[in-house]
Amino acid sequence: MLTIRNLRSYYGRMQALKGVSLHVKEGEIVALIGVNGAGKTTLLNSIVGLVSSVTGQILLEDLDITHHSPGQIIRRGVSLVPEGRQLFAPLTVMENLTLGAYHRYRREEKSRIKSDMEAIFERFPILRERQSQVAGTLSGGEQQMLAIGRSLMSRPKLLLLDEPSMGLAPLVAAQIFQIISELHRQGTTILLVEQNTGGVFKVSNRTYVLETGRVVLQGTPEELLHNREVKRAYLGREYKDVRE
Amino acid sequence: MSMWNPQFEGMAKDELRQLQLERLQATLNRVYRSVAFYRKLFNQVGLIPEEINSLEELSRIPFTSKETLHQSYPYEMFAVPLREVVRLQCTSGTTGEPIVVGYTRNDLVHWTEVSARVLCAGGVTKDDVVQICFDYSLFGGGLGFHYGAELIGASVIPGSNLDPAREVLIARDYRTTALVATPGFGVRFAAAIRKKGLSPADIYLKRGLFTGEPFSDATRREIEEELNIKATDNYGLSEIAWPGVAAECEKKKGLHIFEDELIPEIIDPQTKKPLPLGKKGELVLTTITKEAFPLIRYRTGDITRFDSSPCECGRSLIRMEKAAGRTDEMVTINGVSFFPSQIEHIFSQIRGVEARSCLVIDRRGDQDILKVLVEVSEEVFFDEMKKLQDLKSTVEREIHRDLGISAKVTLAEPESFARKTEGKRVIDKRERAAGGEPY
Ligand SMILES: Nc1ncnc2c1ncn2[C@@H]1O[C@H](COP(=O)(O)OP(=O)(O)OP(=O)(O)O)[C@@H](O)[C@H]1O
Ligand SMILES: [Mg+2]
Ligand SMILES: [Zn+2]
Numbered sequence: 001m002l003t004i005r006n007l008r009s010y011y012g013r014m015q016a017l018k019g020v021s022l023h024v025k026e027g028e029i030v031a032l033i034g035v036n037g038a039g040k041t042t043l044l045n046s047i048v049g050l051v052s053s054v055t056g057q058i059l060l061e062d063l064d065i066t067h068h069s070p071g072q073i074i075r076r077g078v079s080l081v082p083e084g085r086q087l088f089a090p091l092t093v094m095e096n097l098t099l100g101a102y103h104r105y106r107r108e109e110k111s112r113i114k115s116d117m118e119a120i121f122e123r124f125p126i127l128r129e130r131q132s133q134v135a136g137t138l139s140g141g142e143q144q145m146l147a148i149g150r151s152l153m154s155r156p157k158l159l160l161l162d163e164p165s166m167g168l169a170p171l172v173a174a175q176i177f178q179i180i181s182e183l184h185r186q187g188t189t190i191l192l193v194e195q196n197t198g199g200v201f202k203v204s205n206r207t208y209v210l211e212t213g214r215v216v217l218q219g220t221p222e223e224l225l226h227n228r229e230v231k232r233a234y235l236g237r238e239y240k241d242v243r244e
Numbered sequence: 245m246s247m248w249n250p251q252f253e254g255m256a257k258d259e260l261r262q263l264q265l266e267r268l269q270a271t272l273n274r275v276y277r278s279v280a281f282y283r284k285l286f287n288q289v290g291l292i293p294e295e296i297n298s299l300e301e302l303s304r305i306p307f308t309s310k311e312t313l314h315q316s317y318p319y320e321m322f323a324v325p326l327r328e329v330v331r332l333q334c335t336s337g338t339t340g341e342p343i344v345v346g347y348t349r350n351d352l353v354h355w356t357e358v359s360a361r362v363l364c365a366g367g368v369t370k371d372d373v374v375q376i377c378f379d380y381s382l383f384g385g386g387l388g389f390h391y392g393a394e395l396i397g398a399s400v401i402p403g404s405n406l407d408p409a410r411e412v413l414i415a416r417d418y419r420t421t422a423l424v425a426t427p428g429f430g431v432r433f434a435a436a437i438r439k440k441g442l443s444p445a446d447i448y449l450k451r452g453l454f455t456g457e458p459f460s461d462a463t464r465r466e467i468e469e470e471l472n473i474k475a476t477d478n479y480g481l482s483e484i485a486w487p488g489v490a491a492e493c494e495k496k497k498g499l500h501i502f503e504d505e506l507i508p509e510i511i512d513p514q515t516k517k518p519l520p521l522g523k524k525g526e527l528v529l530t531t532i533t534k535e536a537f538p539l540i541r542y543r544t545g546d547i548t549r550f551d552s553s554p555c556e557c558g559r560s561l562i563r564m565e566k567a568a569g570r571t572d573e574m575v576t577i578n579g580v581s582f583f584p585s586q587i588e589h590i591f592s593q594i595r596g597v598e599a600r601s602c603l604v605i606d607r608r609g610d611q612d613i614l615k616v617l618v619e620v621s622e623e624v625f626f627d628e629m630k631k632l633q634d635l636k637s638t639v640e641r642e643i644h645r646d647l648g649i650s651a652k653v654t655l656a657e658p659e660s661f662a663r664k665t666e667g668k669r670v671i672d673k674r675e676r677a678a679g680g681e682p683y
Contacts, residue, residue: 005262005265005297019294019295021262021265021266022266023263211273214270214293215266215269215273216274217270217274218266218267222353226348226350227350228325
């Protein structure tokens with residue numbers, strides 16, 4: 001589904017990604033973990049065309065989308081649930097969901113969009129309850145559901161999630177991971193960025209570890225659970241070698 | 245005829261290339277950060293790991309030699325701190341001091357996995373009784389095979405290194421169906437069966453997996469016929485994985501290399517340049533899953549060639565020809581390379597001479613001169629000049645016919661042969677050509 005080769009992303013002269021290669025196969029749920037500043041968000045933003053200065057190759061199926069615009073990429077079926085939800089706080093739940101389908105209005109019938117919204121309310125009954133409430137007044141977990149719901153409104157083949165459990169209480173985070181795992185079971189291909197390795201290892205098929213803009217490890221959850229790099233990424237501090 | 249892990253062993257080529265690139269890049273990032281030798285090596289040639297953007301660019305990185313591993317004894321090449329290491333083994337030290345090889349928990353999982361693939365390729369299933377006639381010590385491949393066979397679910401007998409007569413009795417009594425051994429041990433095992441007055445019908449062996457030394461077609465035939473089994477060849481080395489670099493499937497058309505774990509290359513041992521697909525040269529391996537002891541472009545010293553044509557077994561992995569010899573044994577005469585074992589093979593086909601021989605190489609002007617000292621059999625009498633002369637020309641003619649080189653043959657009686665050769669197979673009197681370092 002997604003194949004990335006030698007991706008380099010720049011903010012001015014600052015290079016945030018230094019030749020990243022990874023892939024997500026259709027039907028897979030792949031995670032990307034790393035400490036703050038490792039380049040995780042940059043990677044997702046680069047995929048959806050939000051970073052202007054990138055080199056390398058981003059292939060969606062066999063199509064090179066490296067230099068496509070965000071609009072073109074979302075129409076190709078890639079949707080990002082951004083870090084910190086990025087909801088429109090003064091708008092209602094309904095209005096936020098509607099915005100998630102904005103690129104479909106021109107070509108599709110309103111009734112299909114309406115039925116998609118209905119499906120989202122089925123999935124997240126709490127959002128139906130709060131459909132007229134403004135997003136800013138929702139709890140953290142509800143906001144994350146809304147952010148996911150908004151992305152689903154674009155009917156993505158590939159869903160990108162940036163730290164969906166961030167700032168949530170453990171029980172709520174667990175609920176979000178359950179939702180992600182359900183989406184995956186129902187056929188959505190997922191690339192998930194997280195720092196919550198516990199949740200990641202429960203849901204993902206494979207995981208990449210990013211460190212200062214480079215992939216240093218990849219493997220199955222079982223493999224990564226045994227690895228020191230993962231502890232580093234998770235705990236966010238250097239382990240001192242005890243070799244000497 | 246099944247594969248242990250069809251996902252990797254039968255992976256589509258483009259998928260495999262992507263996987264190799266990802267694993268290679270992560271490995272390079274790790275060794276650059278964690279292994280002082282590699283950081284220095286990269287810096288010396290002005291390269292940073294992230295400049296390697298394709299598998300082809302791997303060839304920009306200098307080689308790692310066995311010598312480097314000797315110099316870094318015991319732990320300098322480790323990429324993780326010792327407390328992450330759960331197993332320490334070492335090489336047998338055939339070619340110098342031992343090398344300590346560490347494994348993390350994940351390394352052991354991968355090693356066990358490739359060992360299971362090797363056994364599965366050789367036809368072993370959970371219904372087999374597998375007898376492993378390998379050293380289970382610091383040096384051995386014994387443990388590697390053992391874990392793999394257990395993973396498959398076979399009944400495993402840690403035969404270790406008992407003498408062949410004992411192993412035969414165990415095989416008979418425990419109803420062993422699969423033997424894991426060196427070819428040499430296989431031959432002695434067969435001899436031990438004969439000596440006990442037994443026949444293959446008295447034991448239950450169906451297959452044998454052989455490894456550890458070159459497995460000639462002649463030896464394979466001998467073992468297969470004498471034991472009435474199917475015998476397959478496996479290649480590995482302790483520095484990387486033994487077993488677990490490459491395994492012959494039941495089609496016996498070369499050994500499949502586990503390319504999801506390793507990137508293999510063939511280089512010209514003299515120019516050190518990569519050779520085109522199908523050309524014979526030295527096997528170079530880069531590990532792409534190892535955590536504790538990753539090696540980049542490691543020169544194995546083994547000579548082989550690749551075959552990428554499809555195999556009927558369904559594995560998409562490239563195959564290597566049976567490793568026929570080592571670069572440090574290879575002899576080059578006026579540009580033609582061969583192994584002493586090839587000459588010995590020629591002699592074994594000629595009545596009147598023994599296979600044992602000694603090559604004396606010298607140089608006159610710009611020509612290499614090859615003299616071959618060969619031991620004559622007991623039944624040849626040294627007073628029959630005419631017959632000796634005929635024998636000598638037969639030997640010279642056969643060498644020329646087989647290898648395309650001219651040799652001057654000297655026949656020697658057993659005693660004088662031993663004295664003249666001092667037990668050496670090759671005596672090279674040529675001065676080392678300037679710049680031409682030994683490989
Ligand atoms: N717009 C920008 N301009 C300059 N530097 C930036 C910009 N955005 C990110 N960076 C820098 O790029 C690097 C990688 O950032 P990125 O946000 O992708 O990491 P991350 O792994 O998502 O981290 P976090 O856990 O903090 O979200 C960081 O060092 C960051 O400071
Ligand atoms: Mg981020
Ligand atoms: Zn095959």
